[in-house]
Amino acid sequence: MELRVLRYFLEIARAGNMSRAAETLHVSQPTLSKQIKDLELELGKKLFHRGSSSLSLTDEGLLLRKRAEDILDMVEKTEQEFKSLDDISGGEVHIGCAESFQIKYLARAIKKLKEISPLFRYHLTSGNTEQVVERLDKGLLDFAVIAEPPNLSKYNYLEIPEADTWGLIMKKEDPLAQKKCIRIEDLLGLELICSAQGMKFDLPRWCGEKADMLNLTGTLNLAYNGSVFVKEGLAYMLTFDQIIDTGTDSELCFRPLDPPLKTKMYVIWKKYQVFTPVAELLLKELKDQFKKIAERVEYNKVSE
Secondary structure, eight states: OOHHHHHHHHHHHHHSSHHHHHHHHTSOHHHHHHHHHHHHHHHTSOOEEEOSSOEEEOHHHHHHHHHHHHHHHHHHHHHHHHHHTTOSSSOEEEEEEOSOTTHHHHHHHHHHHHHHOTTOEEEEEEOOHHHHHHHHHTTSOSEEEESSOOOTTTEEEEEEEEEEEEEEEEETTSGGGGSSSBOHHHHTTOEEEEEHHIIIIIHHHHHGGGGGGSEEEEEESOHHHHHHHHHTTSOEEEEETTSSOOSTTOSEEEEEBSSOOEEEEEEEEETTOOOOHHHHHHHHHHHHHHHHHHHHHHHHHHHO
16 A cells, blocks of 8 residues: 555545546546555455545545545654754644643743744644544654543653633623632533533542533533533533633633632653654753742742
8 A cells, every 4th residue: 555545545535526636636537546446456445435426435435534644644744753853943743732721831832942943843733632642642743731640651741730720611691600619509400511521530520429410411622612602502611711711802701610620731742752853852841841830839838
């Protein structure tokens, strides 16, 4: 299975038409058609449903598209890494991030790194812990920022100094907005949306068996999309503070849970991972940044 043929396959899947794909790829339609037929013979599976003027993927074709995208992403990342081995004025780093205000530390580290490596480029992928860890395991990411303790048998990690605070996002005009904090009793009977990860791990930590009493009607993995649902009056959203705009001009507000519910964030990377020079510099900058914060916290404790 050649990389060139996988690229052909993906372009046909995108275009949904052999002629348009051939035009984009600058190859003849008969050549392209033969390459795909040879690929189907090699795999022993039909990849496309062929209509009179269009093509659509079979179930096997959908599987190959996912695998082909991962393979070509890995090839591109590997090529970039080798180009960057002797270059600390540039290079690229791929990072998967859960949503959190603590991403500010990553932004600060990248900003500092760009001062000494002006050609440095970074690529952020957003998702929940399961999604970003899957890409890390496949070698598509250098680092992942996750919202649960890491598996120490597979990953090295840095603990980010602060913690995210859980609360309820609602309209400012809602009667609950008059409260300073939200207790479990306030949530009963409300239609709630929350990340699947929070629903499974965090909320049971907060309210134990009473979690079964909550009317969790939907899940999400991007808080912004959830905030649109809240604005439309569809539901209330349980999420972290400081990731949705609840300022003066916003129609939404945030109220923390009581008792408080906190979630720690971690920067993780695979054990025995070989980094490019620029990825090493980013990791060093993060370590230095977190060490300074820890020293400052310790100094303040002693001073008190």
